[in-house]
Amino acid sequence: MENENNGHNRFQEKLEHRAQKTPQLKVLVVDDDPSILELLKTALTTIDSYNVTVANSAESAIDALEAATTPFDCLLLDIQMPDTDGIVLLRGIRALPDYSETPIIMLTAMSERSYVDDAFMAGATDYVCKPFDLLDLRGRMNSARRLVKERLKTEKSLRSVKILKQELENNQQFNFEDPLTIDDADRCLRFVEFDNYVGQLSRGRLFNSYAVAIKLQDASILYDITSCGCFRRVVHDTAHCIQSATSEIDCIFSYRGEGVFLVVVHEEMPSAEFPSEEKLNNYVSVMLRERHAAAWVHVLVGEPISMRSLSRSGASTALTRAVTSVGEREEELREKNSVLSGAEVAEEVTATGSTEPRKRMYERVLMELFGEESYLSMK
The missing domain is CATH 3.30.70.270 (Reverse transcriptase/Diguanylate cyclase domain)
Incomplete structure (x- = not known):
């Protein structure tokens, strides 16, 4: 019995050690619906231990971006919000140097093609319509992160020395x-x-x-x-x-x-x-x-x-x-x-x-x- 307990403890220690080595993903969710914010914060924290920050407007989203000590790893944006809509917010975020490549997924009830077109042309990585499936959303977020990781890997040399960008582009194989x-x-x-x-x-x-x-x-x-x-x-x-x-x-x-x-x-x-x-x-x-x-x-x-x-x-x-x-x-x-x-x-x-x-x-x-x-x- 003692051996079994020791084995269980060692297994638990390994899990905790692995969790400590894996950095938490920082996610910002922007939606004016409190129930959506609560659902996503609870679900994403439970399913993947994401570090989730919520904002109920474009203004509060900008405040969260400015207050963050390190950039967010992924953003989920609603489109229809009071004052500033999600498309305008998306354009503003893409203009920030820290978020030019960050995965940004539109999570919205707006399914008309005009909204889809505007979102992708403004820089959206993906587009998910409400009601959404949490496992599907999780898969989209993971796919978006892998995509950006590969992009950053291939473009690292171009980013590191801005003054040599043109020369590197010419010579990049x-x-x-x-x-x-x-x-x-x-x-x-x-x-x-x-x-x-x-x-x-x-x-x-x-x-x-x-x-x-x-x-x-x-x-x-x-x-x-x-x-x-x-x-x-x-x-x-x-x-x-x-x-x-x-x-x-x-x-x-x-x-x-x-x-x-x-x-x-x-x-x-x-x-x-x-x-x-x-x-x-x-x-x-x-x-x-x-x-x-x-x-x-x-x-x-x-x-x-x-x-x-x-x-x-x-x-x-x-x-x-x-x-x-x-x-x-x-x-x-x-x-x-x-x-x-x-x-x-x-x-x-x-x-x-x-x-x-x-x-x-x-x-x-x-x-x-x-x-x-x-x-x-x-x-």
């Missing part, structure tokens, strides 16, 4: 498949936030939309023969071309890696207002002209794919079909050799049926722009 972040385009969501956005629309059955994929033609060749910094700038500038060309359209888009952007357009399909491939390339030509890149950057537009009344899995399938469509468009152009520039290059392609002349055209333009020595240092 990444894979062709990586979904780069476009921070300064209002309607361009990051990879996971875009998935969460589509998921929320699916859960609320708010789709009366279609998806279109836009792709940098021969993006893999461009990635191979330029530096990561150069490829990043082309992706960044192309995102701003898409933003400008679709400024009058109700849509959200995201860069998905491999030179591909996905656009979700909230209109009846097909929409005559969505910019044509020619119009988009006009924007590219004008915007990239300052970087002398317009001659060798070309975008392709896939077929519109309906997302109306789809489940989450169905929405994912529609997005995949949109990406497949623009890929087929690129293959079609390669076969027809119809997008190459210059008579000499066109003759080479006609004779060989190869895409290699396209690569040589890239290389020739780059050497003209940067000189042989500078160009070779980019490879």
Whole structure:
């Protein structure tokens, strides 16, 4: 009996020691409903031993942020609150240096798409409608924290020395498949936030939309023969071309890696207002002209794919079909050799049926722009 008690005590000590080593997560919950605040404080404290602070207004939330000795690890915000609503509060919090990447989950009764759009464009990490499931909410919070942890790990070098940020961005290595972040385009969501956005629309059955994929033609060749910094700038500038060309359209888009952007357009399909491939390339030509890149950057537009009344899995399938469509468009152009520039290059392609002349055209333009020595240092 004594051995059993000793064993139990040792097990209990290990649990307590482990609990002491695991830091408590600091969570701020903002809602004007006292019952919601009490429920979440009790549940989160019991389920995961979170250190929960509550605020019943945007003003008291700002006070809590300012009073905190260390930043909160996660925030849960309601939208409809007196005086200042949750969307305005979210924008204000995202402007604070300590909270530019902190997981912020909207926990609200507002399920209309306009609120979903506004929340994600203001910087929400995820969106949960009331009534909510506590285990689902816990899973969303944990997923958001893991996401931010990985982001901070990869961006640590960029944050540590602000004065070297541009140089580090130019030299930072990444894979062709990586979904780069476009921070300064209002309607361009990051990879996971875009998935969460589509998921929320699916859960609320708010789709009366279609998806279109836009792709940098021969993006893999461009990635191979330029530096990561150069490829990043082309992706960044192309995102701003898409933003400008679709400024009058109700849509959200995201860069998905491999030179591909996905656009979700909230209109009846097909929409005559969505910019044509020619119009988009006009924007590219004008915007990239300052970087002398317009001659060798070309975008392709896939077929519109309906997302109306789809489940989450169905929405994912529609997005995949949109990406497949623009890929087929690129293959079609390669076969027809119809997008190459210059008579000499066109003759080479006609004779060989190869895409290699396209690569040589890239290389020739780059050497003209940067000189042989500078160009070779980019490879």
